[in-house]
Amino acid sequence: MITEMNILRLEKIVAHYAMLDFLRANPKNKRKIRKDGTYKHNPYSLSPLTNEAREMLNLARQKENISKEDEARVKYYLFKHLFINDEIVDISSRYLDMRTEQIKENKDGCYTC
Secondary structure (H helix, E strand, C coil): CCCHHHHHHHHHHHHHHHHHHHHHHCCHHHCEECCCCCEECCCCCCCHHHHHHHHHHHHHHCCCCCCHHHHHHHHHHHHHHHHHCHHHHCCCHHHHHHHHHHHHHCCCCCCCC
């Protein structure tokens, strides 16, 4: 069984990889400022690492009809990230409290913000 904490960890992994993809396409020292004071951003696409994390998150959100093999894949992915990138997966208590409140408030079962 995949817990809510594991889903939150996967969300944080996806957000981290997506931010790295954005920063790769838009480095801070090369941003251009428009006349109105906003920054011009270059378009970017998600890397294979980010897409793999998104796939694992989508698998984890299927609570009822997830197979044993898919559940094992998700758990292995999380296990791998716990030992390689433990600073990404570490969830502060404030973030956890905020996300659990959002999930409780949402009655239809959707996990998006």
